[in-house]
Amino acid sequence: MSQREGNLEDDAQADTPISLLPHLEAKIRQTHSLAHLLSKYAEQLLEEYVQHQGDPFGLPGFSPPRLPVAGLSAPAAGHTGLSLPERLRLDAAALEALPALLDVVRRRQAELNPRAPRLLRCLEDAALQARALGAALDTVLAALGAAAPGPRPPPPAAAAAANSAAGVFSAKVLGLHVCSLYGEWVSRTEGDLGQLVPGGPA
């Protein structure tokens, strides 16, 4: 592990300026703090979401298999093996895809749980926060000169809409996955940004 982390550190140092500009450092710290904050919010969102889906959602032992979500994949097992810029680019791509998915989930939940304003507000906030974190991450990537070379594919809004036409149970599972993915990607972003923060974890 330490060997692996040492390699990552080398990658990060190779891909980033040795001495970050103060404003860039501040931006990285700010983005990292935002990611840290959103990771907490994502946990609350997941709890709130599960609470309104009925049994067996939320019961211990109930863990529906992860079905692929159109336009968004779970962080790969080999994510940590990638270079830091690559990981940040993946983070940014996921954060760009998440708002549309969260919006789809919110719309379905508005039909299923119209009397759960807290859940709906959390989903709406999560979409905005994911968008904000993605934009901040893009700024960091651009400042680091590690932005994606080409235009990123458009968000999977159509695919998400197609998913929303499925049954209610599938929509619930989809929402569960999207909320989980939101938390995972935000946490992953927080971890990846942490390696850029001076004095942060290696």
Added chain:
Amino acid sequence: MMDVSLCWRPPAWTVGEKRMRTAPTLRRLLSALTLLHVMVQVNSQKRGALRDLKCTTNNLQVWDCAWKAPLGAGHGTVNEVCIDDRLHSCYPLEKGNVKIPALPPGDHEVIVNYLHGFNGSSAKFILNEQNVSLIPNTPEILTLSADFSTSTLYLTWDDRSCAFAHHSKVTWEIKVLRTPRMELVNVVTYNTTLHGRDTVHYWRWTSDLPLQCATHYVGIRCYLDHLHFAGPKEWSAWSPLMNISWAPESEAKAFPQDKVVLVGSNITFCCVSQTKVLSGQIGKTFYPLIHLYGQNVAIHIQNISVSENSGTNVVFMIEDNVCGTVVFAGYPPDVPQKLNCETHDLKDIICNWNPGRPTGLVGPRNTNYTLLDSFSGKSVTFKRFETLTNESYQLLFQMPPHQEIYNLTLTARNPLGQSESAILVNITERVCPHTPTSLKVKDINSTVVTLSWHLPGNFARINLVCQIEIWKPNSKQELNITIKGVENSSYLVVVDKLNPYTTYTFRIRCSTEPFWKWSKWSSGKRHLTTEAIPSKGPDTWREWSSDGRNLIIYWKPLPISEANGKILSYNVSCSSHEEVQSMSEILDPQHRAELQLVKDDYIISVVAKNSAGPSPPSRIASMEIPNDDLTVEQAVGLGKKIRLTWPPDPNVTCDYVIKWCNSSRSEPCLMDWKKVPSNSTEAVIESDQFRPGVRYNFFLYGCRSQGYQLLRSIIGYIEELAPIVAPNFTVEDTSADSILVRWEDIPVEELRGFLRGYLFYFQKGERDTPKMRSLETGHSDIKVKNITDTSQKTLRIADLQGKTSYRLVLRAYTDGGLGPEKSMFVVTKENSVGLIIAILIPVAVAVIVGVVTSTLCYRKREWIKETFYPDIPNPENCKALQFQKSVCEGSNALKTLEMNPCTPNDVEVLETRSIIPKIEDTEIISPVAERPEEISEAEPENHVVVSYCPPIIEEEIANPAADDAGGASQVVYIDVQSMCQPQARPEDEQDIDPIVGAGYKPQMRLPINSAVEETAAENDADSTAGYRPQANVNTWNLVSPDSPRSTDSNSEIVSFGSPCSVNSRQFLIPPKDDDSPKSNGGAWSFTNFFQNKPND
């Protein structure tokens, strides 16, 4: 050839019989045919008989008869069937059956010719329509489709196969089978009537098991009930089965998806899966799996309960996956309750209702409401995703023009059903207008304004009833007006009878006729009406200055109701018969003017002016008519009012004027005045300026033609209070037994009421005495004199004691109460005669007592000697001592003590060591009175023991307590003469019991009784026997003659003396007692001996 036996004809049937048959007839016919068939079989067995002959028809046009060849007939036999009818037509026989046109009713002989074989033989049989079965053609299914979302099968077919039978009834039988075992899950019949056209029929069926869960097959057959066919009728054959199957996906999936069911329903869910399903659950409850086919399974739920908002989850756990669905269990909509429709503006109808029982369904499954007016056919729909329980719903319905009556039906729908509620309203009677807005006020004149407002709506067809609320200070008024509704929503009314220059607040609300509801009040609109000329002149009074040269005119500001505006100035003028003198304008707020008049007969006129103009003049005569018969009266008010009365005076022609002022003010004094009509005989004067305890002067003037005359002068109080000061008083003269006191008047301002008298208190007392009795306690030693003559200013107090300090207190009082007290201490002068007597009498008494005592002692000297100084016996002659001696010598015989006369030779006087205060005649303060506590504490040590007793007697009365006491005492031996000196304080004597009292006792008979023993047992050292005087010591008590307790036998203040005393001893100072006045301590003198009345 067929013989006759082949012919079979039911005996009851005839050819010409009408072919209408009932069902029992059909059954009997079938039975007969069966019998016929059996007979044909039997006969055909004989020789060349036809076997299994059966004739059917499917179109009533052609009969198809078939049979088996007779036994022995060759395979290639060619037959011919001939019918023995009029045409004797023959039909070739084809493969064992023959189709012949339908024959007319009746029996027909059918001959079957065997052209080959059977040696050209033939067979016969009788054929009748009744022997022909009607079997329709097999129907064909046109389409079979399915709605998988609702698990519904849709089947279509036509009646082409039965088209020939017009107006006949056809019964269709449809069967549904389900894999895997082709289980028959449903059979239904469906009746139609043939109309001669090729009609397509539809049938649908909803499966309890989702269609996706298994392949469903459908077949159909029919039964034609042709009325004109006499033969038996049979079901057609089943059509070929058609099936509906679900193309399974690669992923497992549960069905039905997102179904909405009624609470309490039974429902089956299945999971179509390629892999094994492990469990099935609804919510958290697991259910047993029902295996369908393959890996498909189902679970069945009975009596499902209401779902939560997001539905009830149905989940099947698969080895590596889950499949699930959601079911929404709820209720159909309740009947809308409390449906009420009204309008605010006659443009839109607003209907409110209560949804009733919650359906448990939300979102897209929520209840939709449709409001339909059956008269106009218009409808509106209420659709809302989010609904709260017990929320009142509202729907807006746009009114068609010129329609007043509405039959409104509210229909509630959700996926589980619908309900409705209806109301018939005349909308013009259900108008609750909007809140009026834009309220404006416009002046017309000082008492009339116009109100205009905006009321949204088209009320052109009805009348409005509006309520105008008019507020002015301290009052409220409501006006109800009816106005015709207008189309443009603007309304205007005139409001009159207002007061000039008054601030009003207007607000308005409206309803319609007939009344339904008031609108809300509009916001208030404040408005100040314009000014008008003052309605009256000011209330005027005049006063002559003290020097009588100037006339001061006073007037009161006009009340707002009479001023009708803001008073700007006043014009004062005076006129006489000769001239009119005008004064300059006096600006408000000055309300007085001083005129210098050359004579006293003028008419003064005062006019108030505001911006609208001058008021009518207010006139008053300047002359004051003298009144020589004037008395001053008193009056007391009640609260803040005072009531004045006077007798009627016919000379008073105009009015009465009562003026008043504070009596402490200097003249001319005027606080206020009040005018009352000339016919009045009383007036109640009320003013906020009145204060309790303040003296006011009231003057009643009567108005006559020449002027005003002062009729009465009254001094009064609104409320009397107690004086706030005490009268100053001085002692003018003092003698040995009297004091002359003089006091001064209390000022009026401090008297605060009419003086009703004085209270004079006096009592013995000194200035420095810390505690003086309160005057209110009514103690007996306080003398009170009530002086009700308020003119009295002196008082002589007699019968006092000489050279005694007295406390004098003087208080004044009114009806309001007692004033404060002022006190003074005065010492009366000494009485010289008493002093002389006090010196001479004791001297004379002492001389007389001395002479008498000397005489008696001389004459009784022998008796005294024997009594007080007997001879002392010789102890050696005492047998008691001999007895003691024998005891000491150890005699074995214990002898009784023999009490020989034993004469004591000495007197022992025991005395405590403690220092007993020596009482001197010059001491003026009793120690008992001053230090009672100390005496009480010292009492055990201050006892005096005067005793003498032989040693053997002392042993008998000795006790440990006495020993202890003796340890703290010192024994002093004195002679009898020493006993003549006082040895105990007076207070000790009160503890001396006559029995245990110390004193000399004869040695021969010393009384040691039980009381003494008991006392001794109680550790009372005083019980020690000793010297006792022969006389009763109780009689020796001497008291001071001036002591207040001198006659009290139980008094604690007693003196102790002895028979040896030649002069009386007494304690002249009475004991200190809080409850009794202290005696004149330092002023004690012998004159007290001669005072019989200690206080007087």
